[in-house]
Structures are given as structure tokens and as C-alpha cells.
Amino acid sequence: MPKKKTDTKKKWQKAIRKEMLKATLREAQARYGTKDPAFNYRWEHVTAVVELATRLAEETGADPDIVVAAAWLHDIRKETGPRHPIEGAKFARSFLPKTDFPPQKIEAVAKAIEDHMGLWRKKPLKNLESMVLWDADKLAKIGLTAVFHGAGDVLNRNRPMTLKRLIKNGRNNQWQQRTVASMHTEPARRAAQTRLQIYNQLWDTLEQELHGADLRLPVSEEE
Numbered sequence: 377m378p379k380k381k382t383d384t385k386k387k388w389q390k391a392i393r394k395e396m397l398k399a400t401l402r403e404a405q406a407r408y409g410t411k412d413p414a415f416n417y418r419w420e421h422v423t424a425v426v427e428l429a430t431r432l433a434e435e436t437g438a439d440p441d442i443v444v445a446a447a448w449l450h451d452i453r454k455e456t457g458p459r460h461p462i463e464g465a466k467f468a469r470s471f472l473p474k475t476d477f478p479p480q481k482i483e484a485v486a487k488a489i490e491d492h493m494g495l496w497r498k499k500p501l502k503n504l505e506s507m508v509l510w511d512a513d514k515l516a517k518i519g520l521t522a523v524f525h526g527a528g529d530v531l532n533r534n535r536p537m538t539l540k541r542l543i544k545n546g547r548n549n550q551w552q553q554r555t556v557a558s559m560h561t562e563p564a565r566r567a568a569q570t571r572l573q574i575y576n577q578l579w580d581t582l583e584q585e586l587h588g589a590d591l592r593l594p595v596s597e598e599e
């Protein structure tokens with residue numbers, strides 16, 4: 377019996393995964409001028425958000441169907457810019473009824489997608505599934521994930537870049553403190569704080585390496 381349930385679940389997940397993959401290739405064409413990028417930034421971002429949201433749903437008791445569907449589809453209309461949460465929600469409302477996704481949960485998926493806008497919030501969200509998607513989406517923009525996703529995106533753009541500029545851009549991250557403070561769920565806030573610390577340490581360590589700070593003897597051993 378449980379096997380049947382798993383199979384059914386896989387069907388709608390497969391359908392939305394396929395739709396999202398198509399959308400990432402359209403975005404790659406617009407962003408990098410190719411449908412075959414070395415690093416598919418949007419795909420990497422979305423799959424990371426799906427994984428984090430799934431885990432966060434387990435930790436918080438949020439509905440896993442709603443959270444997973446919303447995570448897959450949250451950036452599906454990214455090309456529409458600041459309207460992409462609204463447009464993504466519209467897409468979910470029209471696409472999910474064509475699948476075996478539980479119809480009574482569709483509006484909650486759309487709501488979570490609509491709510492995911494912004495890198496920080498003045499007022500916290502109210503629905504648990506919206507909170508989980510918001511937190512997972514922002515967690516994927518902090519820490520080492522952000523460093524590697526950012527570097528992949530930069531290299532794909534095939535424009536001149538220096539390590540010095542990467543460090544400068546990496547340090548230009550004041551918004552991340554506000555993002556951490558805006559996290560809704562306890563596990564995400566905790567993880568975000570640690571990730572931000574590691575992220576800041578990484579730029580410090582990299583700069584120290586480049587300047588050979590580790591070549592100097594410790595003060596106590598110097599004559």
C-alpha cells in the first residue's frame with residue numbers, strides 16, 4: 377500500500393520537475409545566450425531550495441506536498457522580474473490541476489509562491505508553508521552555497537572577472553544580516569546565522585592566504 381502512495385506522489389513531482397527544467401533552460405538562453413550552460417544557475421538554486429524546504433518541512437511539521445511543489449515552482453516565471461512570485465503562483469494554479477497533485481492543496485502552493493518575494497521582511501509571514509519556502513529560498517542565498525552558486529554564474533557570463541572583485545562583491549553583503557533576522561523558523565534562523573559566519577570567514581581567510589598572512593611567524597616566536 378505505501379508503495380502505491382509513493383508512486384502517485386512521484387507522478388506530480390516528475391511533472392513539475394520537468395516544467396522547471398524547461399524554464400531553467402529558457403532562462404539560461406536569456407541570461408547566458410545558451411540553452412546548454414556549463415553551470416545552470418537556476419537549476420542549482422531551485423534543487424537546493426527543494427532539498428532545504430523538504431528538510432525544513434520535516435523539522436517544522438509543514439505539509440511536505442505543499443512545500444515541495446512550491447519549492448519546485450517558486451522561480452518558474454523568474455523572467456518576469458519583480459512580478460515573478462505573482463506570475464509563478466498563476467502558473468501553479470493553472471498547471472497543478474492538470475496533474476495528480478491534491479487539488480485542495482493548490483491554493484496553499486500558490487500562496488507560498490506569492491509570499492516568497494524579498495530578501496528580508498518587515499512583517500513575518502503567517503502560513504507555515506509560506507514561512508518554510510521563504511526560509512529555504514533565502515538559506516540557499518547565504519553561506520558557501522552562495523559563494524559557489526555566485527562563482528558559477530559569474531564564470532557562465534564569460535566576462536572578465538578578478539578574484540579581487542569577487543572578494544569585493546562577496547563582502548558587499550549587508551543585506552544578509554537582515555535576511556538572517558527575517559528568518560521565520562528556528563532551524564532556519566540557526567542555520568542562517570552559522571552560514572553567514574562561515575561566509576564572512578571565508579572572505580577573510582581567502583584574503584589572508586592571498587596576502588601570505590600565514591607566512592608570518594606567530595608573534596611569540598618572533599625575535
Ligand SMILES: [Fe+2]
Pocket residue numbers: 450451460492
Ligand atoms: Fe524568487
Ligand SMILES: [Fe+2]
Pocket residue numbers: 421425450451513
Ligand atoms: Fe528562489
